[in-house]
Amino acid sequence: MNNDPAELDQAALQAEIRERVQRKRANGAYSDDVRAALELPLPGGRALFSDELGDPLPALQDTLAEQVTYDAVSHRRLVGTPITFGRRVVIGLVRWWIAAITDRQERINQLVARALVDLRDAPSPQFDERLARLEREWRRWREDEVAATLESRFFAARFSGDESVIRRQSEPFVDLFRGRTRVLDLGSGRGTFLELLRDNGIGGYGVDLDPKMTEDVRARDLEAYTADGIAHVQSLADASLDGLYVRHVAEHVLPGELIALLRDCRRVLKQGSPLVFITPNPATLTVGAHTFWLDPSHRRPIPPELFHFYLEVEGFERVETRTSEPSEERLREDVPDGPIRENVKLLNKTLFGDRDYAIVGWTPGP
Amino acid sequence: MTRVHQFHPVLAPGDAMSNHVFALQRRIREWGHESLAYAIEAKPGTTDVLPYRRLFRDVRPDDLLLVHFSMGNEVFTQLAKIRARKVLVYHNVTPAEFFRGINAHAATYARLGRTQLTELAPAFELAIGVSAFNERELIAAGYARTAYVPILIDWSSYELAPDDAVKARWEHVKPLLLFVGRISPHKRQDDLIRMLAYYRACIDPNARLVLVGGYRDQPQYHARLVELVKALRLDAAVTFAGAVTPAELVAYFRSASAFVSLSEHEGFGVPLLEAMRFDVPVVAYDAAAVGETTGGAAVLLEDRDLARAAEAVGLVLERRDLREALIAAGRRRIADFDPDKVAARTREVLGL
Numbered sequence: 212m213n214n215d216p217a218e219l220d221q222a223a224l225q226a227e228i229r230e231r232v233q234r235k236r237a238n239g240a241y242s243d244d245v246r247a248a249l250e251l252p253l254p255g256g257r258a259l260f261s262d263e264l265g266d267p268l269p270a271l272q273d274t275l276a277e278q279v280t281y282d283a284v285s286h287r288r289l290v291g292t293p294i295t296f297g298r299r300v301v302i303g304l305v306r307w308w309i310a311a312i313t314d315r316q317e318r319i320n321q322l323v324a325r326a327l328v329d330l331r332d333a334p335s336p337q338f339d340e341r342l343a344r345l346e347r348e349w350r351r352w353r354e355d356e357v358a359a360t361l362e363s364r365f366f367a368a369r370f371s372g373d374e375s376v377i378r379r380q381s382e383p384f385v386d387l388f389r390g391r392t393r394v395l396d397l398g399s400g401r402g403t404f405l406e407l408l409r410d411n412g413i414g415g416y417g418v419d420l421d422p423k424m425t426e427d428v429r430a431r432d433l434e435a436y437t438a439d440g441i442a443h444v445q446s447l448a449d450a451s452l453d454g455l456y457v458r459h460v461a462e463h464v465l466p467g468e469l470i471a472l473l474r475d476c477r478r479v480l481k482q483g484s485p486l487v488f489i490t491p492n493p494a495t496l497t498v499g500a501h502t503f504w505l506d507p508s509h510r511r512p513i514p515p516e517l518f519h520f521y522l523e524v525e526g527f528e529r530v531e532t533r534t535s536e537p538s539e540e541r542l543r544e545d546v547p548d549g550p551i552r553e554n555v556k557l558l559n560k561t562l563f564g565d566r567d568y569a570i571v572g573w574t575p576g577p
Numbered sequence: 578m579t580r581v582h583q584f585h586p587v588l589a590p591g592d593a594m595s596n597h598v599f600a601l602q603r604r605i606r607e608w609g610h611e612s613l614a615y616a617i618e619a620k621p622g623t624t625d626v627l628p629y630r631r632l633f634r635d636v637r638p639d640d641l642l643l644v645h646f647s648m649g650n651e652v653f654t655q656l657a658k659i660r661a662r663k664v665l666v667y668h669n670v671t672p673a674e675f676f677r678g679i680n681a682h683a684a685t686y687a688r689l690g691r692t693q694l695t696e697l698a699p700a701f702e703l704a705i706g707v708s709a710f711n712e713r714e715l716i717a718a719g720y721a722r723t724a725y726v727p728i729l730i731d732w733s734s735y736e737l738a739p740d741d742a743v744k745a746r747w748e749h750v751k752p753l754l755l756f757v758g759r760i761s762p763h764k765r766q767d768d769l770i771r772m773l774a775y776y777r778a779c780i781d782p783n784a785r786l787v788l789v790g791g792y793r794d795q796p797q798y799h800a801r802l803v804e805l806v807k808a809l810r811l812d813a814a815v816t817f818a819g820a821v822t823p824a825e826l827v828a829y830f831r832s833a834s835a836f837v838s839l840s841e842h843e844g845f846g847v848p849l850l851e852a853m854r855f856d857v858p859v860v861a862y863d864a865a866a867v868g869e870t871t872g873g874a875a876v877l878l879e880d881r882d883l884a885r886a887a888e889a890v891g892l893v894l895e896r897r898d899l900r901e902a903l904i905a906a907g908r909r910r911i912a913d914f915d916p917d918k919v920a921a922r923t924r925e926v927l928g929l
Contacts, residue, residue, distance in 0.1 A: 219902060224876055224892070231888040240779040241884060248774035249883045253767050254804035256797075260677040261762065261841065310685055317688075318677055 260318065267326040274318050281308055357463075358507035370505055377403045377458075380489070380535055380567065384456065387485045387571065388413050394454035397440045402428035404456055409433065415454070418443045441472050447479040455480060458489040461518070462509045469513075473525040482576025486527060487569055488518065492534055495564035502566070518570045527572030534565035579929060580611045582636055584629060584656060585645035589620035591823060593728070593847035594647055594668055597707075600731040601643070604920045608929055617652060629656075636661045641927065644701075646670070647844070649689025657700035664927065665704040665720070667711045668728075669844025669865070670694060675763035679797050683761075694718045705926060707845045710866035724926045728845050729919045732911070735854055739828035743821075747832035752784050752894050755833035755857070757826070757848035758840060760792035760799045760817070765862075767805055768839040772883040774809045779884075780891040784814065789829055791820035830855035835890050838862060839881070846870045850914060853907030858900050860889045872913065874906035 235241035252258055263270035283302060285294035302308055334342070354360065381404045388394050392414040396404045399417025401424060408415040416434035419425050428435040436443070440460060455476055461469055476486055493499030493512035503512050515532045522530045541563045546552050583602060588595045598614055605612035613635070619626035627635075629652060636642055642661040644653065647668040657663070670690035676683035695718045698704075704720040706712030712725040747753060754773065758764045766788050773786045792799035799817070806815045818829065830836075836852035838861040843849075849870050852859050859875035861867050868877055876889045876899075893900055 219873060219876070219899075219906060221877060224889070224899075225879065228876075228885050228888045228892060231892060232882075232884045235779045235884070235888070241775070242778075245775050245778045245884075248778070248809055249771050251771060251805065251808060253801050254808055255801040257678050259675070259679065259762050259767070261675045264674060307681070310681060314677065314681060314684065321674065 263322070264325055267322045267329065270322055274315065274322060281311055357510075361507060374401060374403060376536075377401070378407070381407055381456075381458065383533075383535075384487050384569065384571075385411050385413070387487065388415070388454045388456070391415070391454045391484075393452050394456060395444075395452050397444065397455065397457040398460040399428060399435055400424055400458075402431060402433050402435060404458065405433045405435065406431070413454075415456075441468060441475075444472060444475045444479060447475075449478055450481045452479050453481045453484045455484070455486045457487065459491075461488050461490045461513055462503070462506075462511070465510055470521060470525070473521055473527075477526055477574060480574045482574055484574050486522075486572045486574070489535075489567055489569045490518070492565055492568040494568075495538065495566055496562050497538065497540075498566050515568050515570070518568075522570055522572040526575065528575050530570065530572040532568055532570055534568045536566040538563035538566060578610055580613075580637065580640040581605045581643065581927075581929070582613050582615060582632060582640060582661075583643045583645065584615045584632060586617045586629075586648065586650045586652065587620065588614060588616040588618075588623050588626050590622035591820065591826070593845075594645060595623065596731070596734070596847075597668075597728045598645060600729045600916070601923065603731075604729065604923070605929065608924060610929060617650070632656065632659060641929070643927075646690070646694065646697075649686045649691070649693050651689075653693050653697060657697050663701045665697065665701045665715075667694070667704060667706050667715055667844075669708075669711050669714065669842075671761070671763050671842050675761070675842065679762055679801075680795055683794070703926070708866040708869055710869055711844050726922050726926055727914055727919050728847060729916055729923060730847065730850065730914055731916055732854060734823065735827060735851070737824055737827060739831050740822065740824040741828075743825045743828035744832065747787070747829065750785050750832065752781055752834035752890075753832055754784060754786045754835055754837050754890060755789065755829055755852070756786070756837055756839075757789040757829070757851065758838070759790040759794060759820075760788065760802065761790075761795050762798050763840065763842040764790075765839045765841055766790075766798075766802055768881070768883055768886075769837060770802065770805050770809065770811060770815055772837070772839065772887050773811060773814060775884050776887040776890065777811075777814060780887060785816070786811075786814060787816045787818055787829060787833075789818040789821055789826065792817065793820075826851075827855070830857055833857045835860060835893055837886070837890055838867065839878075839883075839886060840864060840867070843867050843870070849875065850911060853904075853911050856904045856907065858893045858903040859907065860886065860893060862886070872910050874903065874910040876903070 232241065258270070283295060283298040285291040285298070287294065385407050388408065389411065394408060394413060394415035396415060396417040399405055399419045402417060405415060405417050405428065416436070417425070417428060418436050418438050418440050420437070420439060422437040425435040425437045441464065464472065480486065490513055491498050491503045493503060493514055499512050503509055519530055519532055541559050542555050544552060544555050544559065546555060583598050585594060585598055588598060602612045602614055613627055614625060615627045615629045615632050617629050636659050638660045640661045642656070642659060642663045643666055644656055644663060645666045645668060646653070648670060671687055673684045673687035673691070676687055698719040701720065703722045703724065704715045705724050705726050706715050707726065707728045709725050712723050715723045754776070756766065756769055760766055769786060769788065773784060776784045806812055821829065830851060833852070836849070836857045836859045838846070838849060838859070840862065841864045843865050846867055849859055849861060849867065853874060859871060861871060861875050861877060862881065863877040863879055871877065876893060878886050878889060893903065
């Protein structure tokens with residue numbers, strides 16, 4: 212007696228059915244009249260008891276108010292009178308009389324029991340209110356933490372990186388992905404890296420949260436989807452990618468999320484696939500203390516040593532750190548040889564070092 | 578040779594339970610055993626049924642007594658005292674809450690059935706559920722030895738010419754939504770009628786609903802259904818076909834566009850399989866044993882949302898690929914209930 216669940220996709224059917232109902236509601240066919248028809252009580256008496264059990268409190272009220280009656284009078288010709296008499300004589304002993312009472316009692320008992328169960332499971336209005344307030348506050352806190360209400364267009368106009376800078380920064384990594392067929396650019400933005408991949412005959416696609424970005428990218432015949440990056444990687448099948456490029460994403464997530472993401476990356480990458488994360492370099496103090504915070508949606512800076520460790524501990528091999536984007540502003544080093552020159556060099560390195568770093572790792576295997 | 582006696586309070590032609598008893602009887606005789614059927618009430622049209630009182634005389638200690646159980650009855654308590662190899666065949670008992678307030682008689686016997694199911698447990702050496710759902714209830718009721726063997730359906734009995742009058746009346750009516758099952762509150766024919774109101778308003782104004790099934794046992798519910806039909810102005814769209822002959826049943830199935838079940842309680846659900854036998858796509862509310870019986874060959878409804886139920890039917894009728902997939906899955910499902918396989922399993926379980 213084998214069932215073959217693969218035959219019909221019940222979940223897809225349910226979704227299609229729900230969508231059909233929504234469409235009928237939207238086009239007005241599923242009107243209030245139709246709804247009233249669907250909810251019309253069964254005429255000629257009380258609602259079905261099995262339905263009352265679905266909403267027991269009002270039904271309990273009705274049942275308690277109900278009179279239990281039993282008409283002993285027989286209207287049959289000739290024999291009616293003796294029958295009525297007989298019934299009246301034995302009425303206290305007739306089991307249907309008892310059955311009627313026990314039946315009502317049974318109903319009350321069952322309804323009360325069901326109502327109690329419902330009350331136990333149902334949250335109180337005060338609880339609902341408190342929960343709603345907490346949810347509201349939590350949502351606001353999440354939004355406030357990343358300045359979600361900021362006018363993002365104006366912010367991007369002033370602070371966003373130059374396309375040419377992004378291209379220049381991405382180019383050195385293209386070689387790592389050469390010959391690959393399914394590389395994911397997580398947080399693909401304007402699709403700069405996707406273009407580089409295509410120009411080099413590498414198969415890849417992008418995922419970004421911003422639908423405008425992905426639309427633009429798709430308009431240029433590149434493959435991109437609008438989705439939450441972490442959720443997207445979670446949804447992927449094991450060993451479904453052969454490369455991952457993640458530029459300026461890590462600084463937007465919490466440390467726990469980053470570790471979970473790395474674990475998923477390890478799972479979805481085929482053996483021997485490269486993984487590249489690029490993030491601001493807080494080892495350069497002007498970055499860590501200043502420019503990192505120019506984006507209010509940055510959660511926290513990740514020191515390169517720590518990121519290096521994350522990759523190693525999550526099972527990536529040949530992990531290396533590469534810094535890039537030297538600071539434009541530097542102390543002049545054209546001073547005479549000696550301690551002053553050494554100090555200036557040290558200050559330059561500490562204050563005005565490279566502004567970004569990339570962490571590169573490989574999944575084990577051939 | 579073993580003597581096998583079967584008992585059910587009521588045996589009637591065309592009733593799924595009785596068909597099971599008679600199909601089993603034929604098999605048992607084929608296996609070279611003596612097989613007799615007993616009932617308190619044998620409805621007209623049944624032959625070869627003995628009065629149940631003879632059980633107390635006829636049954637010998639090494640005989641096999643198959644007691645089919647689907648409702649409470651005082652007689653079961655007496656039968657439990659007979660010395661024989663007693664096997665309970667459990668077809669499930671409709672919970673009393675479906676009848677409460679609408680049919681005191683049915684509620685009382687349903688309640689008695691649930692009580693007896695537990696009380697009878699020590700008297701039976703084996704209890705067979707006709708679905709895994711039923712077997713679980715048997716285990717919960719305290720039966721020490723249980724088994725699951727599906728209902729034995731004699732598919733060859735459906736190979737007959739459809740009734741001409743029914744065929745002429747319905748074969749060109751499209752879409753024709755069909756439900757087969759006695760009129761009873763737990764089968765929720767009231768919701769089928771409400772659903773039809775949506776179907777005609779939102780999907781197809783020509784849709785018709787035929788409810789095949791006797792209503793003698795539930796006159797109050799039937800009367801209220803008739804009132805509901807009037808209140809929704811569906812007089813011309815809903816037909817109560819009543820109890821039908823096998824040829825009429827075949828004609829209804831052959832005319833149907835879809836089989837729709839909103840039943841809230843089925844211990845097995847033979848008509849679901851009958852629909853598949855006639856290549857009628859099935860849409861059914863997933864209650865009790867329905868999901869198990871349909872086995873993936875139906876569109877199952879997860880909640881009691883009548884708009885969704887109607888749209889599910891609409892989807893099946895509009896999408897040819899889905900309809901064909903359902904019909905193909907239905908045919909495969911029917912093969913699972915191949916009578917030879919079920920009979921062999923029955924024989925093995927009963928040790929005949």
